[in-house]
Amino acid sequence: MKQLVLVVEDDDMIRNLIKVYLEKEDYEVLLAANGEEGKYLFEKHAPCLVLLDLMLPEINGEELCEWIRSQNRNEVSIIMITAKTSSEQKISGLKMGADDYVSKPFSPQELMARIEAVLRRGGQFCQRIALSGLIIKPRRGEVILDNTVVPMTKYEFSLLYYLMENPGLVLSRDKLLEQIHPNADSEVMDRTIDAHIKKLREKIEKIPSRPERIQTVRGMGYRFVP
Structure with a gap:
């Protein structure tokens, strides 16, 4: 599962340099050139980490932090990246809710090390799989569709998570059954798997004309279509 990082930085060169190093790791x-765009991308994509310049147009970094x-998204890590270097400014940034503070100019290797350290402390709670417009967060037990949390039973969540962990692979009913009822009688439970899949489809297939995310493979089982 990849972790999603939002970079909010108005300097094109710095923004793209950070992107290159992040993708290498x-x-x-996600990239935003101003605070308004950063806020929009944060709401839409729910990143694990925000790299935040303070001197931004439209909405500044302090306001965005x-x-x-204020959104009760305490699992999200924030690293401020700024030319403001005084101790008072750093303390102010940390009090606002930042997890770390990197001064410009900075070494990309140092920034990557700080990102790794911050995510090691808290980022495991923000791991996610994002496929076909769906986001699933296994540690939080959340499924998000169109920026809205979709209510799931424990069994529905387990099935969807297993399917999304194995995109494109055909998973038999027996395999799926092992995920939600390890000790169940397979003959009795085949119909239960079908019922759970039907309920899942009702919850995540919002657009009738769109190809199914969960596809039936006749005589074999089901697969998640990425």
Whole structure:
């Protein structure tokens, strides 16, 4: 599962440099050139980490940091990246809710090390799989569709998580059954799997004309179509 990082930085060169290093370390990356765009992407995509310049147009970094923390999204890590270097400014940034503070100019290697350290402390709670417009967060037990949390039973969540962990692979009913009822009688429970899949489809297939996310493979089982 890749972790999603939102970079909010108005300097094109710095923004793209950070993107190159993040992608080299196998992170997913979103880029915003101003605070308003950063707020929009944060709401839409729910990143694990925000790299936040303070001197931004439209909404400045301090305001954006305070807004993120006001959303009760404490699992999200925030690293401020700024030319403001005084101790008072750093302390102020940390009090606003930042997890770390990196001064410009900075070494990309140092920034990557700080990102790894911050996510090691808290980022495991923000791991996610994002496929076909769906986001699933296994540690939080959440499924998000169109920026809205979709209510799931324990069994529905387990099935969807297993299917999304194995995109494109055909999974038999027996395999799926092992995920939700390890000790169940397979003959009795085949119909239960079908019922859970039907309920899942009702919850995540919002657009009738769109190809099914969960596809039936006749005589074999089901697969999640990425």
